[in-house]
Amino acid sequence: xxxxxxxxxxxDINVEADTPLLWVIREQVGLxxxxxxxxxxxxxxxxxxxxxxxxxxxxxxxxxxTEAQKIVTIEGLSPDVTHPIQxxxxxxxxxxxGYCQSGQIMAAAALIATKPNPTDADINAEMTNICRCGxxxxxxxAIKLAASNTKRG
Amino acid sequence: MTIAQNLSRRxxxxxxxxxxxxxxxxFHIPFAVAQTANQPEINAWVxxxxxxxxxxxxxxxxxxxxxxxxxAQLVAEELDADWSKVTTEYPTPGQNVARKRIWGDFQTAGxxxxxxxxxxxxxxxAAARLMxxxxxxxxxxxxxxxxxxxxxxITHAASxxxxxxxxxxxxxxxxxxxxxxxxxxxxxxxxxGKPLKRLDTAPKLNGAQVYSIDFTMPGMLNAAIKETPVPxxxxxxxxxxxxxxxxxxxxxxxxxxxxxxxxxxxWYRAKTALEAVEIVWDEGANANASSASIAAMLKEGLxxxxxxxxxxxxxxxxxxxxxxxKIEAVYAYPHQSHMTMEPMNATAQxxxxxxxxxxxxxxxxxxxxTAVPASGLTIDKCDVIRLNxxxxxxxxxxxxxxxxxxxLVAKEMPGTPIKLIWSREQDTTHGTYHPxxxxxxxxxxxxxxxxxxxxxxxxxxxxxxxxxxEALVEGRDPGTFQGLNAQGPEGQFGYDIxxxxxxxxxxxxxFRPGFWRGVNNNQNAIYLECxxxxxxxxxxxxPLEFRRKMMAKFPKHxxxxxxxxxxxxxxxxxxxxxxxxxxxHMGYGSYVAAVAEVSVSDKGExxxxxxxxxxxxxxxxxxxxxxxxxxxxxAYGLSALLYxxxxxxxGRMEQENFDTYEVMKMAEMPPVESYPVxxxxxxxxxxxPTIFVAAPAxxxxxxxxxxxxxxxxxxKNTDLRKA
Numbered sequence: 001x002x003x004x005x006x007x008x009x010x011x012d013i014n015v016e017a018d019t020p021l022l023w024v025i026r027e028q029v030g031l032x033x034x035x036x037x038x039x040x041x042x043x044x045x046x047x048x049x050x051x052x053x054x055x056x057x058x059x060x061x062x063x064x065x066t067e068a069q070k071i072v073t074i075e076g077l078s079p080d081v082t083h084p085i086q087x088x089x090x091x092x093x094x095x096x097x098g099y100c101q102s103g104q105i106m107a108a109a110a111l112i113a114t115k116p117n118p119t120d121a122d123i124n125a126e127m128t129n130i131c132r133c134g135x136x137x138x139x140x141x142a143i144k145l146a147a148s149n150t151k152r153g
Numbered sequence: 154m155t156i157a158q159n160l161s162r163r164x165x166x167x168x169x170x171x172x173x174x175x176x177x178x179x180f181h182i183p184f185a186v187a188q189t190a191n192q193p194e195i196n197a198w199v200x201x202x203x204x205x206x207x208x209x210x211x212x213x214x215x216x217x218x219x220x221x222x223x224x225a226q227l228v229a230e231e232l233d234a235d236w237s238k239v240t241t242e243y244p245t246p247g248q249n250v251a252r253k254r255i256w257g258d259f260q261t262a263g264x265x266x267x268x269x270x271x272x273x274x275x276x277x278x279a280a281a282r283l284m285x286x287x288x289x290x291x292x293x294x295x296x297x298x299x300x301x302x303x304x305x306x307i308t309h310a311a312s313x314x315x316x317x318x319x320x321x322x323x324x325x326x327x328x329x330x331x332x333x334x335x336x337x338x339x340x341x342x343x344x345x346g347k348p349l350k351r352l353d354t355a356p357k358l359n360g361a362q363v364y365s366i367d368f369t370m371p372g373m374l375n376a377a378i379k380e381t382p383v384p385x386x387x388x389x390x391x392x393x394x395x396x397x398x399x400x401x402x403x404x405x406x407x408x409x410x411x412x413x414x415x416x417x418x419x420w421y422r423a424k425t426a427l428e429a430v431e432i433v434w435d436e437g438a439n440a441n442a443s444s445a446s447i448a449a450m451l452k453e454g455l456x457x458x459x460x461x462x463x464x465x466x467x468x469x470x471x472x473x474x475x476x477x478x479k480i481e482a483v484y485a486y487p488h489q490s491h492m493t494m495e496p497m498n499a500t501a502q503x504x505x506x507x508x509x510x511x512x513x514x515x516x517x518x519x520x521x522x523t524a525v526p527a528s529g530l531t532i533d534k535c536d537v538i539r540l541n542x543x544x545x546x547x548x549x550x551x552x553x554x555x556x557x558x559x560x561l562v563a564k565e566m567p568g569t570p571i572k573l574i575w576s577r578e579q580d581t582t583h584g585t586y587h588p589x590x591x592x593x594x595x596x597x598x599x600x601x602x603x604x605x606x607x608x609x610x611x612x613x614x615x616x617x618x619x620x621x622x623e624a625l626v627e628g629r630d631p632g633t634f635q636g637l638n639a640q641g642p643e644g645q646f647g648y649d650i651x652x653x654x655x656x657x658x659x660x661x662x663x664f665r666p667g668f669w670r671g672v673n674n675n676q677n678a679i680y681l682e683c684x685x686x687x688x689x690x691x692x693x694x695x696p697l698e699f700r701r702k703m704m705a706k707f708p709k710h711x712x713x714x715x716x717x718x719x720x721x722x723x724x725x726x727x728x729x730x731x732x733x734x735x736x737x738h739m740g741y742g743s744y745v746a747a748v749a750e751v752s753v754s755d756k757g758e759x760x761x762x763x764x765x766x767x768x769x770x771x772x773x774x775x776x777x778x779x780x781x782x783x784x785x786x787x788a789y790g791l792s793a794l795l796y797x798x799x800x801x802x803x804g805r806m807e808q809e810n811f812d813t814y815e816v817m818k819m820a821e822m823p824p825v826e827s828y829p830v831x832x833x834x835x836x837x838x839x840x841x842p843t844i845f846v847a848a849p850a851x852x853x854x855x856x857x858x859x860x861x862x863x864x865x866x867x868x869k870n871t872d873l874r875k876a
Contacts (some may be wrong), residue, residue, distance in 0.1 A: 033360015097217030099543025136787025
């Protein structure tokens with residue numbers, strides 16, 4: 001039994017304690033925007049925010065989370081797809097297949113929250129999610145666009 | 154023609170013979186009159202709703218490559234639609250059967266998403282427009298020639314009347330399809346050819362997009378699977394006593410004699426319980442296969458007497474014997490995994506009367522053709538609903554093994570929908586791998602450094618032999634020679650050399666091959682383009698000039714090569730320590746070239762600073778999406794060059810996940826300057842072609858930087874440290 005706060009809502013979860021947060025989010029809570037890619041924290045498709053920190057949810061058991069921690073998934077990043085990262089992604093048509101993009105967007109949103117003007121080196125260091133379609137250059141451009149839009153706004 | 158298509162054609166005949174009479178396959182009427190009255194379906198491709206929403210039917214799948222948007226642009230262009238009101242939908246292969254294959258084939262492979270259907274989808278849009286115009290002319294009792302269309306509005310200037318497509322749709326649907334359809338000249342395009350935004354971006358930004366793995370139904374169960382680790386192996390015995398008692402577990406079973414499946418309420422519980430099943434495998438004949446044993450088999454083929462001939466002119470043996478200078482090199486290309494971000498999966502629901510499958514596939518007809526025999530039902534009782542695939546790259550067209558398994562699992566619990574998800578480990582170790590080959594190249598130069606002879610002996614795996622042996626042509630796999638054929642619209646060898654022999658000694662690895670984005674062009678371009686560089690070096694000539702001398706008869710190949718030379722500043726100084734490499738190739742109907750700028754540190758670290766790429770794909774339907782495909786193809790091709798390798802030991806693939814099967818990430822991704830240079834007049838593909846030139850351009854730049862020839866992929870296995 002676990003009690004989680006996901007996207008501002010409390011969920012009582014009845015599941016084995018070692019179930020990874022990813023599968024609780026997908027199969028118990030029913031939010032499928034967070035993706036399974038590897039299960040070993042290698043690809044980043046499962047990235048969510050835990051108290052603002054980008055976290056690979058596939059490799060952390062649900063028992064390691066408390067109700068006090070604020071978990072945010074891609075569905076909860078903004079109520080209407082208006083987070084600066086989402087807007088920049090739309091403007092540059094970043095996604096191809098899109099499967100990794102929930103994780104990419106969550107990683108990028110966390111990056112600009114801590115570094116409003118990320119350098120290329122910051123982006124290289126923090127954006128380690130895998131994209132097999134190869135949208136990396138558009139992701140980089142969109143992060144910079146989001147940063148500059150935020151500054152202007 | 155593919156196995157799957159052949160199967161499905163037989164299936165279609167069986168399933169539709171009762172109603173169709175003399176059905177001719179290979180021919181379809183893409184703009185036939187709608188079958189149901191009072192439906193705003195103008196024809197198979199175009200539905201216009203009363204609120205003026207235009208629904209364009211898409212037979213191909215969008216797996217990220219943007220062809221959903223591109224195909225809609227082509228139809229909307231001919232329709233004169235209001236682009237802001239355009240949406241799309243996927244018909245099902247079952248509907249295609251029922252309507253005598255009105256949408257043609259569904260296969261999305263070979264960079265044919267657009268070029269393989271552009272003609273008939275455009276005609277579908279044009280026919281719908283003519284029918285809407287006729288409906289308005291009939292209502293207004295004016296000659297149709299006086300009626301005009303623009304952005305979904307029909308007008309008659311003389312009487313100052315106008316109406317919308319939505320208002321005319323029902324009447325138009327009843328009008329006979331026109332026979333004489335003239336398509337627009339691409340130079341008059343206002344929707345096609347423009348860098349419009351993709352239609353499918355919004356749901357990919359907030360988690361709303363439903364991928365195959367996200368699909369759910371009331372009462373659905375989940376299944377996890379573990380297949381024999383050795384190809385051809387079988388399940389000898391299982392002990393499921395422990396697993397059956399674990400939470401949520403409904404059933405433990407074997408499938409096809411070679412896989413163990415656990416069905417549970419959630420997938421994570423199914424996967425956890427599967428790990429608790431004790432399985433004894435009968436490993437079969439391949440238990441000792443290894444990368445070394447496969448490489449030895451390929452090496453033997455390099456000098457074998459018997460080989461299939463792909464391209465032959467002149468007398469290459471005599472040219473080599475009489476050469477002023479003879480150059481020889483052996484290259485090798487490994488098995489590689491597709492590593493789609495979304496592992497294979499499918500949901501199936503089976504009853505004695507109906508079998509439904511929901512899945513991400515590059516060819517829903519092939520998925521249906523796989524589902525039908527697995528279901529034990531007739532084709533009219535089966536259908537496949539297409540869901541979005543999280544990447545495909547050829548894996549979801551090479552084999553629908555996951556669909557067969559899902560149907561067999563669903564049959565065990567009639568009426569219950571069951572989603573079968575492959576774990577990443579199952580996915581990586583049961584792929585349809587990039588074929589592994591080696592190539593021995595022998596070049597003959599005359600005393601002026603001109604190439605007078607070239608022999609390429611390819612030894613290795615045939616994709617057709619592994620997937621569709623009946624498609625071999627007298628034992629030969631024509632696909633092996635991709636990009637090396639003397640002529641053909643798909644890919645043409647782009648050098649004028651008087652004596653050429655390209656031949657293939659087929660040596661098949663026990664690990665199943667597949668179509669892997671770029672397919673055989675990938676290694677063939679490396680072999681030829683790196684060896685071109687070797688010959689240029691032996692001749693003491695600039696690699697660009699050396700190539701140009703042999704390309705006068707190939708102006709389109711030459712044009713893209715010249716573009717990248719010019720845009721990269723070939724021949725001008727680079728930053729200190731940075732070196733350039735160049736390559737060109739033709740495949741999937743398009744001409745591509747690239748220059749890579751690379752540095753190699755004393756420690757042997759390779760940094761790719763810049764890629765300049767050019768593509769001539771004839772017509773460009775959406776320049777933004779062409780650019781995106783070029784960028785993405787370098788990520789895919791450079792991942793393959795830097796890291797891509799599945800190795801085998803004791804009959805098993807050794808890499809299981811992204812922690813051991815590395816791929817390129819953000820930090821290594823070079824800037825890619827893409828230059829579409831469309832010369833018009835033909836339709837080439839863009840989803841794959843620039844992959845071909847990624848690796849050879851970088852390898853040639855590495856030689857320029859270090860003097861070392863890397864002839865074995867991936868690069869991670871080569872020590873480039875300064876001696």
